[in-house]
Amino acid sequence: MSARMSTGRTVAAHAVLLTYTLIALFPVFVIVINSFKSRKAIFADPLALPLPGNFDLIGYQTVMKQGDFFLYFQNSLIVTAASLFFVLLFGAMAAFALSEYRFRGNTLMGLYLALGIMIPIRLGTVAILEIMVASGLVNTLTALILVYTAQGLPLAVFILSEFMKSVSNDLKNAGRIDGLSEYRIFFSLVLPLVRPAMATVAVFTMIPIWNDLWFPLILAPSEEVKTVTLGAQVFIGQFVTNWNAVLAALSLAIVPVLVLYLIFSRQLIRGITAGAVK
Amino acid sequence: MGALELKSISKSFGSTEVIKAVDLKVEDGEFCVFVGPSGCGKSTLLRIIAGLEDATDGDILLDGKRVNDVAPAKRELAMVFQTYALYPHLTVRDNMALALKQAGKPRAEITASTDKAAAMLELGPLLDRRPAELSGGQRQRVAIGRAIVRTPKLFLFDEPLSNLDAALRVATRIEIARLHRDLKATMIYVTHDQVEAMTLADRIVVLRSGRVEQVGTPMELYNNPANTFVAGFIGSPQMNFLDAASLGFAPGQVGVRPEHLTISREDGEIAAEVSHVEKLGGETLVYARHPQHGLLTVRLFGEHEYAVSEQVHLTLLLDRIFQFDTEGQRRH
Numbered sequence: 299m300s301a302r303m304s305t306g307r308t309v310a311a312h313a314v315l316l317t318y319t320l321i322a323l324f325p326v327f328v329i330v331i332n333s334f335k336s337r338k339a340i341f342a343d344p345l346a347l348p349l350p351g352n353f354d355l356i357g358y359q360t361v362m363k364q365g366d367f368f369l370y371f372q373n374s375l376i377v378t379a380a381s382l383f384f385v386l387l388f389g390a391m392a393a394f395a396l397s398e399y400r401f402r403g404n405t406l407m408g409l410y411l412a413l414g415i416m417i418p419i420r421l422g423t424v425a426i427l428e429i430m431v432a433s434g435l436v437n438t439l440t441a442l443i444l445v446y447t448a449q450g451l452p453l454a455v456f457i458l459s460e461f462m463k464s465v466s467n468d469l470k471n472a473g474r475i476d477g478l479s480e481y482r483i484f485f486s487l488v489l490p491l492v493r494p495a496m497a498t499v500a501v502f503t504m505i506p507i508w509n510d511l512w513f514p515l516i517l518a519p520s521e522e523v524k525t526v527t528l529g530a531q532v533f534i535g536q537f538v539t540n541w542n543a544v545l546a547a548l549s550l551a552i553v554p555v556l557v558l559y560l561i562f563s564r565q566l567i568r569g570i571t572a573g574a575v576k
Numbered sequence: 577m578g579a580l581e582l583k584s585i586s587k588s589f590g591s592t593e594v595i596k597a598v599d600l601k602v603e604d605g606e607f608c609v610f611v612g613p614s615g616c617g618k619s620t621l622l623r624i625i626a627g628l629e630d631a632t633d634g635d636i637l638l639d640g641k642r643v644n645d646v647a648p649a650k651r652e653l654a655m656v657f658q659t660y661a662l663y664p665h666l667t668v669r670d671n672m673a674l675a676l677k678q679a680g681k682p683r684a685e686i687t688a689s690t691d692k693a694a695a696m697l698e699l700g701p702l703l704d705r706r707p708a709e710l711s712g713g714q715r716q717r718v719a720i721g722r723a724i725v726r727t728p729k730l731f732l733f734d735e736p737l738s739n740l741d742a743a744l745r746v747a748t749r750i751e752i753a754r755l756h757r758d759l760k761a762t763m764i765y766v767t768h769d770q771v772e773a774m775t776l777a778d779r780i781v782v783l784r785s786g787r788v789e790q791v792g793t794p795m796e797l798y799n800n801p802a803n804t805f806v807a808g809f810i811g812s813p814q815m816n817f818l819d820a821a822s823l824g825f826a827p828g829q830v831g832v833r834p835e836h837l838t839i840s841r842e843d844g845e846i847a848a849e850v851s852h853v854e855k856l857g858g859e860t861l862v863y864a865r866h867p868q869h870g871l872l873t874v875r876l877f878g879e880h881e882y883a884v885s886e887q888v889h890l891t892l893l894l895d896r897i898f899q900f901d902t903e904g905q906r907r908h
């Protein structure tokens with residue numbers, strides 16, 4: 299893995315990675331370029347770049363005019379950020395308890411919490427809807443936040459508890475002898491050391507939440523709590539689809555996730571390069 | 577003001593008993609060293625004393641008061657860890673000051689204590705650095721500094737020098753001995769290293785699989801081991817054990833230290849064949865094989881020439897041998 303790696307292998311590795319990057323980015327690229335074109339140009343030549351001639355901002359104009367897209371954005375951001383916060387907080391706390399304390403049923407509890415990774419939460423949609431109706435949370439952002447927190451926790455607990463096991467016991471014990479409370483040990487000693495894992499979990503948790511259509515459609519379809527993905531659906535009709543507007547809405551929806559991703563990936567790299575215990 | 581007493585302390589992890597009814601008294605101001613093979617429970621015992629681990633059974637007394645249910649921070653002790661365990665996000669100064677801050681001491685007092693400890697360990701120029709910017713030896717000094725700052729009644733060291741290179745280890749060892757003289761605090765020190773144990777200890781506690789095998793001053797253990805385990809563990813190179821019956825003693829084993837065997841090319845009691853020679857400059861170690869007694873080590877002062885496969889004769893210094901019965905217990 300060092301500078302001594304032969305040139306041939308470096309080239310091969312880069313070729314594979316670049317190919318993968320191209321394949322992964324291609325759909326995004328197509329969406330973004332077409333969002334700047336007129337409807338005719340989209341269908342005439344989907345791969346053409348937006349040039350003077352076919353350049354058209356009609357999609358963005360439609361999005362701005364129709365519906366309350368800023369509100370949708372705000373809703374999506376609130377739901378994603380709040381869910382992410384709770385997943386990371388509760389996930390890390392559960393992981394700390396599971397990895398740090400010996401108690402009866404520890405392993406069983408860990409397995410139980412990890413079970414959710416294999417069972418999709420959507421199987422429980424009907425029951426969830428019933429609960430939300432009963433508790434009067436339908437058409438609130440709270441409903442979405444609760445569901446997404448539950449959805450993100452299993453993976454978070456699983457990944458974070460593995461990482462927390464690797465945090466030096468001596469460090470935690472030094473904190474205890476110096477009189478730090480378990481909360482201080484958790485927040486100021488352990489969390490900073492598992493920051494790369496937290497960033498990984500954040501990225502894995504954030505994307506499905508931002509992109510989800512299912513739960514907003516079922517639990518919060520009313521105008522004032524719509525998320526971006528749901529909002530973009532108004533342009534997709536059974537008979538006519540306003541492609542300009544759909545593409546523009548999707549392009550706009552990419553921006554916030556991209557920003558969040560950049561923040562976390564910087565954390566990831568900083569976490570890896572920071573000096574740890576020894 | 578730092579006497580420790582353990583009363584039949586036991587510790588089990590699940591069904592495995594790691595510490596088995598350990599009784600021990602450490603006097604105020606004493607330097608007590610725990611030695612024993614890997615996995616015998618030295619660290620566990622230290623963590624029980626510190627309160628980081630609950631004993632399954634038994635009482636821990638500090639200055640005559642039972643402290644089983646007292647939190648680690650309230651036991652007025654400090655611990656130095658093998659991996660240093662410095663807080664990575666704090667500067668050297670804050671690392672040392674944290675415990676005092678937690679205890680709610682006034683700021684002036686905190687600064688005074690950290691400065692004093694820093695001067696003692698020559699950490700002055702490093703006070704504003706973070707642990708990642710220090711060398712291994714410097715980190716270990718900070719870890720010791722963090723312990724001193726609290727002026728504890730009792731210091732606990734868990735193999736504090738094992739991550740340092742040989743030269744630093746000697747320097748830090750001398751530093752710790754000096755600290756013990758200056759602070760007059762009780763210290764409990766875990767080590768694998770013979771030399772550390774022998775040179776630092778007022779008393780050595782030899783542990784084997786969770787039991788205390790023998791307690792005594794270094795010279796008591798060297799001159800008067802209670803059984804083959806202690807005899808083999810204290811002293812380096814290890815004591816030779818020979819079959820007693822074939823030498824004309826009562827059945828069991830005869831132990832003799834490498835420095836108490838003489839070697840000759842002409843004549844002696846035990847004929848053996850040289851299998852390896854180690855020259856250390858100041859001394860020479862000759863390993864000789866005997867069909868019945870196995871590999872025997874002879875320690876000679878100065879430089880000596882012996883060739884591999886050479887036939888030699890070894891003689892025991894009869895007033896320096898130890899006789900053990902078939903159970904491994906010392907015969908008196």
Ligand SMILES: Nc1ncnc2c1ncn2[C@@H]1O[C@H](COP(=O)(O)OP(=O)(O)OP(=O)(O)O)[C@@H](O)[C@H]1O
Pocket residue numbers: 589594612613614615616617618619620621
């Ligand atoms: N948390 C734990 N759970 C289960 N067993 C443990 C735990 N901690 C220690 N042990 C066991 O207790 C025994 C004693 O461990 P301990 O760390 O005290 O040994 P040690 O004498 O310090 O060894 P070393 O010299 O290698 O540091 C070992 O057999 C170990 O496997």
Ligand SMILES: [Mg+2]
Pocket residue numbers: 618619620734
């Ligand atoms: Mg140990």
